[in-house]
Amino acid sequence: MPAGPLRGGPRPPRFAVSFFPDVYDQLPIARSLGWEALVGRLSRFPVRDRTTDKRSLPCWAPASFGGAVTxxxxxxxxxxVLDLDGGMDIAPALDRCAPFTVALHTSWSHQPAAPCFRLVLPLATPVPGDRWGEAWSAAVDALGLPIDRKCCNANRRYLLPALPGADAQHHAEARTTDLALDLLPLLPAVEAHAHTAPSMRTVRVPHFRVERAARRRLAVEPDARRRLADDLGAAIHGAGTTERAEGITCPSCGRPSAWFLLAPERATRARCKHRNSCGWTGPVAELLGRAA
Ligand SMILES: [Zn+2]
Structure with missing residues (x-):
C-alpha cells in the first residue's frame, strides 16, 4: 500500500553521512556518498565471529554533525533510517515505502523466523537537525510501520551490516527509483531564519577539530587502520611492518587497486597501485565508505 500523505522529490546525487569506529566513539568522519556507494556498503556483511559486544562494531549516522555528536x-x-525488530516481514515493509527509493539490510540479531532489519530511505531534502524529531514522527505515522518510538534522535547511529557467524542468515535489497522521500512538507512552517544560522554557526569550529582528530587517528593508529581494512572487506597481505590492506576501490580511477599499510610507520597514506595510469595517493580516511 503506498504511503498516505507522503511526498517525494528528485533523489539527490550525494548524501552527507558520518562513520564511527564503534558505538561509543565521539569522533565522526564525515563523507559525502552517492546512493550506489552507500547501498554497496549496506549490502556487504563481514563476518565478526570474534565480536562479543556488538557495540564495538563500526557504525554510521545518516547525518552531518556541526559540532559534538549530540x-x-x-x-x-x-x-x-528505520529499525524493524521482529514486528513485520521484509517484503511488506519494502512495499510500504513505495514509490520511494529504499534500501534494506538485515541486522545483527536477524533470524528468518523473527526478521530484524533496517530500512534506509534517502531524503529529497536534508532535514535540519533541530526539526528531525517532528519529521521522524510524521514519517513513521504516515508509513504505518511498527517502529520503536524512542528511536527518533537525530544523532542516532547504526551498526554497519555484519554477521555474528559465517552461517548467519542475511539479506540486502535496494529498490532504486528517481524519487526520494521528502519530509519537509510534513513539517509545520517555521520562520526561515529561525532554525538555520545560529545553531550551525556556534558549533562549526569545534567540528573541524573533531574531524581532524578522527582523520589523524586513521593516519597513526594501527588498530583504527585494521578496523577500517576489516570494514572495507580489504584483503590483508604480508606481515609485520609490510602488512597491508589491498583491493580497495580507488577514489580516483575506480579500480580495486588502492592499498595502505596497517602499521603506519613507513607510510601513513593510501595509494593506488597503478602508479602510471592513475597515481592516486591520499589520506587513509578518504577510503571510508568505499568497497573492496
Ligand atoms: Zn587508481
Missing part, C-alpha cells in the same frame, strides 16, 4: 550537534539528516 542531538543538538546535528546539522542535518539526509536519510531516514
Amino acid at each position: 542531538t543538538t550537534g546535528v546539522a542535518s539528516v539526509s536519510l531516514l
